Amino acid sequence: MSAQSDQQQHWAATKRLTFLTLIIWAVVSFVIHWFGSSLNSESFPGAYFMAGMGSQVIFVILIFWFSSRQSSIDEEYGMSEGD
Amino acid sequence: MKLEGGFINNLGRVYAIYTLGFLGFVILMGILEIAGVENTYIGWMFVAFTVLIYALIGILSRTMDSSQYYVAGREVPAVYNGMATAADWMSGASFIALAGGIYLKGYPYMAFLVGWTGGYVLVASLIAPYLRKFGCYTVPDFIGTRYGGNLARFCAVVVLVVASFTYVTAQINGTGTVAARALQIDFEVGVWVGLAGILFCSMLGGMRAVTWTQVAQYIVLIVAYLIPVFWMSNKLGYGLIPHLAQFDAVLRVQELESTLGVGTLLPTAEAQAEAGKLAALKVGINDASGEWMARWKFFTLVLCMMAGTASLPHVLMRYFTTSSVKAARQSVGWSLFFISLLYLSAPALATFTKLSLLDPNVATSIIGKSVADVTSLEWIQQWSNVGFLKIVDSNGDGIVQINDFFMRADIVVLATPEMAGLPYVISGLVAAGGLAAAMSTADGLLLAIANALSHDLYYKIIDPKVDTAKRLLVARIMLLVIGALGALVASMQLTGILGAVAWAFCFANSGLFFPLVLGVWWKRANRAGAIAGMIGGFGVGAWYLYMVQTGMTPWLGIDGLRFGMIGMPVSLILMVVVSLMTEEPDEETQKMVESIRIPKGKTYVS
Secondary structure, three states: OOHHHHHHHHHHHHHHHHHHHHHHHHHHHHHHHHOHHHHEOOOOEHHHHHHHHHHHHHHHHHHHHHHHHHHHHHHHOOOOOOO | OOOOHHHHHOHHHHHHHHHHHHHHHHHHHHHHHHOOOOHHHHHHHHHHHHHHHHHHHHHHOOOOOHHHHHHHHHOEOHHHHHHHHHHHHOOHHHHHHHHHHHHHHOHHHHHHHHHHHHHHHHHHHHHHHHHHHHOOOOHHHHHHHHHOOHHHHHHHHHHHHHHHHHHHHHHHHHHHHHHHHHHOOOHHHHHHHHHHHHHHHHHHHHHHHHHHHHHHHHHHHHHHHHHHHHHHHHHOOOOOOHHHHHHHHHHHHHHHHHHHOOOOOOOOHHHHHHHOOOEOOOOOOOOOOOOHHHHHHHHHHHHHHHHHHOOOHHHHHHHHHEOOHHHHHHHHHHHHHHHHHHHOHHHHHHHHHHHHHHOOOOOOOOOOOEHHHHHOOHHHHHHHHOOOEEEOOOOOOOEOOOOOEEEOOOHHHHHHHHHOOOOHHHHHHHHHHHHHHHHHHHHHHHHHHHHHHHHHHHHHHHOOOOOHHHHHHHHHHHHHHHHHHHHHHHHOOOOOHHHHHHHHHHHHHHHHHHHHHHHHHOOOOOHHHHHHHHHHHHHHHHHHHHHHHOOOOOHHHOOHHHOHHHHHHHHHHHHHHHHHHOOOOOHHHHHHHHHHOOOOOOOOOO
8 A cells, every 4th residue: 555545545534533523513512502492491401501511521522532533543544643 | 940851741740839839828818817817918919929920930931942932842741731721711701701691691691601612622623733733833824834925924914913912902901800909909000010910921931931821820710710619509508519519509590580580670771871881680591592593693602702712823822832743632622621620610600699699598699688788788889889780779669679780790700709708818819810811811812913923924024034032032022012002902991801802703713714724624725715715704704893883783693792604604705716716726735735634744844
């Protein structure tokens, strides 16, 4: 396999990961809050919970997950800083 | 103590000692309060002690090396860079105004929380690691090199200066407010005192000094924010961990809000006229509306704040200081982690403050009490005197109703300790925290502006042959000039803290978001497209803001806080269309874009 195609495959994998990350991001940022009023119930303030806590916690986890996945993609195609 | 390699290896120990020292200082102040030392002196000591520490770090971090000055030598570990970014990011608005905003403006305001955190996903996945690999000193440096030519660089400098300058006046304003309160001096004097502290930290050591000061400031501000929240939650009997206890409290608040008439019992026109800019509580804390307009407004605010986060240069440049691309990515995660420690607490603080003011079963409540009793409370008198709150008995029944109580959002954080009857030492701590938040953001912003002017405008465009010593001298002079201008504008008090902050985000996303993202993700993007995108997006956005501010009815509810919704699409469309209509970038540029997409190999500029 030539270096060129390694680099192309690396970029394709990076694009897939970024796309997936952005889909999750869009759902958590926009879709959930669009339906904010339906999350509320008598026993639990769902809209308040998602805006004040749920989204933020998911974002933190999402970034760490993205970052570790991207690092393994870099290593898999020999594109990390150590290579 | 030398801040060289030995310092980097001992960071944990240095900051652990610092944190313990700070906690010890807080306890010492508590003991002094019990011993009968006057409140004013305690306030003074808090401010003096923390500012002295920041200045000391500034002196220890002084440097004459340009890599140290611009990017802290690119040796800041991911976790510490995360802390520094958190302090850089959390401004006076986050610290002072956020909880108060949630308190007064309810659920719709929480769009800021979502927007200001989710933007970091964009930073991590679309921008920061690639700019780190590129290896630039400033954000316009990337635009200038990627698209080539002085005009593109100059446009980026203009957007950066306008966005950051709008933001920095709000910060200097916040610094002045806190300094004025804690030191009992005039607001204008407070502004200049605060500025002197800010400049002292950043002048000598540039990014290096700002980095290590911001870590120290983060520790102060997070301690100052969390202690009152935990204290209140326990005092009100809702539980040890406020973040878990807040949901029961929200249900109770909702119950109280409907019995007290929040949203139905509105202030009379005369009462509102008497209260001026102060506001009564009109929106409930969990009033998520199903109406299209409310949903649309939530959505647009979230989107504008997110795209703004990903294009504000003072945030992006923090990721230039990490030691590797991988560390830059992780560092974004750490940034958001440290930010969320405060942002997760803001709604809890708003909720518990509501409970302690509205719940008749709580001793500190004021709604439903007699006007005479309430106006004799010490904290009510203190904050009325400085014009932060007002009680107008509009129906003359001698009882404080929900529509009789007017306040400024800022006091939720600043006055919470007094409202909830906590000792004064906590108020001093909160003042020190607010000061740390405003100073750390102002530091980062001033540095971003001064570096863009000295590195991009002076060194790259005006005089490329200038030597390092003179470049750094120019950078420091710029810092002084911009700082003084900022203080001058801030002392005129043109806008509130929050308005100015939201404008800064929209200026940044209208002008810079797509040129930055497409610069990495679309090889075909070229100079003409980027220039059209920056000028068009920024110009149209600014025009729209001007029209709305001068009385035009906003289109589709897109008001001054959200004008990025106008600027961004214009920027995107212009950039794509003009790029496709003109020649594709040359071979070398395309190779450069490919090289920044992989972490391996040397940075493009060194």
